[in-house]
Amino acid sequence: MSDSTSQPYTAPYFIKYNPTLVAEFGSQTAVLLFDRLEYWFSKKQNEFYKFIEPCEHPLCKKGDTWTEELGLSKRIFRTAFDKIGIRYISKTAFEKEADPFKGKLFAYYRDRQTKKTIFVRNNLLLKKLYKRLKHILQEHQSIQIQETDEKKKSDDALKTAQELEKIWVNEIGNKGLVPLTVGVSERMSKAFADNFQGSLECWKAYCLKIASSKFLMGEKQGTHFKIKILVALTEKFKTQVEGGIYELSTREPSKSKESDHEPAKETSDDQSQETGSSTTSGSVPSYAGAVKEQIDTSSFIYTTETNQGNELIFKEDDLSEVLAQTYQIASDMKAVWIEEIGSRGLVSLTPEMSQRLERALEDVFQGSLADWQAHCRKIASSQFLMGEKQGTNYEIRLPVAITQKFQIQLEEGRFELKTRETNADKKKKAEYEKLRAKSVQRERIQKAIYDLEREKEDHEKALIIDHKDALSSDEIEKYKQTFEDLMKGSDCSKGNWFREKGWDDWIVKLDFDMFLWNKLKETLTKEDLERPDLDEKIEEFKQDMLIFSTKKAGGEKC
Numbered sequence: 001m002s003d004s005t006s007q008p009y010t011a012p013y014f015i016k017y018n019p020t021l022v023a024e025f026g027s028q029t030a031v032l033l034f035d036r037l038e039y040w041f042s043k044k045q046n047e048f049y050k051f052i053e054p055c056e057h058p059l060c061k062k063g064d065t066w067t068e069e070l071g072l073s074k075r076i077f078r079t080a081f082d083k084i085g086i087r088y089i090s091k092t093a094f095e096k097e098a099d100p101f102k103g104k105l106f107a108y109y110r111d112r113q114t115k116k117t118i119f120v121r122n123n124l125l126l127k128k129l130y131k132r133l134k135h136i137l138q139e140h141q142s143i144q145i146q147e148t149d150e151k152k153k154s155d156d157a158l159k160t161a162q163e164l165e166k167i168w169v170n171e172i173g174n175k176g177l178v179p180l181t182v183g184v185s186e187r188m189s190k191a192f193a194d195n196f197q198g199s200l201e202c203w204k205a206y207c208l209k210i211a212s213s214k215f216l217m218g219e220k221q222g223t224h225f226k227i228k229i230l231v232a233l234t235e236k237f238k239t240q241v242e243g244g245i246y247e248l249s250t251r252e253p254s255k256s257k258e259s260d261h262e263p264a265k266e267t268s269d270d271q272s273q274e275t276g277s278s279t280t281s282g283s284v285p286s287y288a289g290a291v292k293e294q295i296d297t298s299s300f301i302y303t304t305e306t307n308q309g310n311e312l313i314f315k316e317d318d319l320s321e322v323l324a325q326t327y328q329i330a331s332d333m334k335a336v337w338i339e340e341i342g343s344r345g346l347v348s349l350t351p352e353m354s355q356r357l358e359r360a361l362e363d364v365f366q367g368s369l370a371d372w373q374a375h376c377r378k379i380a381s382s383q384f385l386m387g388e389k390q391g392t393n394y395e396i397r398l399p400v401a402i403t404q405k406f407q408i409q410l411e412e413g414r415f416e417l418k419t420r421e422t423n424a425d426k427k428k429k430a431e432y433e434k435l436r437a438k439s440v441q442r443e444r445i446q447k448a449i450y451d452l453e454r455e456k457e458d459h460e461k462a463l464i465i466d467h468k469d470a471l472s473s474d475e476i477e478k479y480k481q482t483f484e485d486l487m488k489g490s491d492c493s494k495g496n497w498f499r500e501k502g503w504d505d506w507i508v509k510l511d512f513d514m515f516l517w518n519k520l521k522e523t524l525t526k527e528d529l530e531r532p533d534l535d536e537k538i539e540e541f542k543q544d545m546l547i548f549s550t551k552k553a554g555g556e557k558c
Contacts, residue, residue, distance in 0.1 A: 153186075157190075382420065464521055483511075
C-alpha cells in the first residue's frame, strides 16, 4: 500500500505546476503526467490499470485513456513517462528485476493475460521527493513575499517620483527631467524623504525658489547652466539654494513654462541689485548682496563679485553633479561615434566639450541620438571624410562633425558618400550570414525528419518482406485461393482480366503480389511498427522546426 503521507492530494505543499518539478523532470508535460498519476494512485492505492489509448478491450471506457485524459498523442505520453518512470513489455520482465524502478518514480508493464497496462509506484523515492519539495516550496514562498514587498516599494517610489515630477513641471517646466526608471524613481523617493521630510508643500516651495533664479533656469546671459531634477533633490544643492549661494528672485516663477520655449528678457544690473537687496528681508533667502555670477565651465570655478568689489573664488564640487546628465549625453554621443566611426577624430570630454555636444544634439539633431547615429553613418560611408582616400590626408574630427555648417554640407552632398563599407554595413552582412546559416540549418532539419520518416517506412517494408519470406507453401496457396475467389466473384476490370487470362498472366501475378502485400501489412500490430528511438528523434526535430516558425512569425526571416 502507498504511504499516505507522501500523497500529493493530502499534502498542502504540493503544487501542480511546481517550477521545481519542471526543472527536475525537464518537461512540463512530465509534471502534468506526474500530477495525474498521483491522483489515480490516491484513488487506487499502490497500483492501477489504465489504457494508454482507446482500444477494443471490453474494460476500456471512452474518455478514460491517458491520451484522452491528457490530450496527448501516444508518442508524447511515452516520452513524458520516460522522464519519470520506466516501461516493461510484460509482467514477467518487471517482476524478475531486483530493482524494477531503476531509480525512477513509477513503472508500468503490460499484462499479456488480461491485456491491461498496470502502473506501479515507487513509494520510498516519492516520499523523499515530497520532503525535499516541501523545503524548496517554503523557500520559494519566502522569495515570492520578498519580491512582492520589493514591487510594492518600487510602485510607491514611482508614484512619489511622478508627484514630484508633476510639481516640477508646474513650477519649473520640462527642463531637467529624466526618464522615471526604477532606479531613478527609488533615488528620487529616498532623496524626497531624507531632504524634504516627505512633504510635497516643502518640495513645491523649493521649486518656486529655483524657478525664481535666472541662472538656475538657464536664462542668464553668458551662462549655459540648466538645473536638473536629480541634482535639485540632493541635500548639498538644497543647502546651497536655501543658503543664498545662488541669486534668487531675478525672474517671475510664473514664466517658467514659457522659458521652455523662449528665453526671458534680461533685467538690468540696477534691477538685479534692487532685487537682491529686496529679498534680504523677504521669505526667500538672498544671495548675500551679490550682483553678478558666472560659470567658468573649463575649470569648474564658481566666481562671485560682492558689492564691495572683493572677489570671492571657490571650487564648486557640486557642479560635476549638476553636469552629470550633460556628461552622460556627451558620453552617449561619443559611444555612437566610436561604434560607427571608431576612435579617429575623438577629443577629450572636458566640461566645455560635453556642453557643446549636448547643445549640438538639441540644436542640430533635434535631441535625437538616432539622428546623430544616422549622421555618423553617413560620415563613415565616405572614404574622404574617414581619411582613406588616396591623395588626401583629411580626417573628420568630432568637434567639426557636430556643427550646423558641416551637417548642412553633408546633407547637400558636398562630400562623396557610400564609397566605403561602414560598421553598420558589416553588421547587416553578419546578420544576413547568420540568417542564411539558420536557413541552411532549417533545411537540414527538414531533411533529417524526411530521412527518419523514410526509415520508419523501410522498417515496415522489412517486416512485411520478412513475414512474406517466412510463409510456407500451404499459407501461400491459401492466400492464392482467397485472391482467386475474390477475382472470380468481382465485376471489376481486374476480375474480368483474371477470368480471361488465368494465373499465367504477369499482370495477374502482379495484382496477387499487391494483394498479398496488403494482407501481410494488415497482420502487423502497433507494437511491431513502433520505433520509439525514431519517434523521439522526429519529435525533437519538429520542436526545432517549431522554434524556427515562431522566430519567423516574430519578424525574423529564415
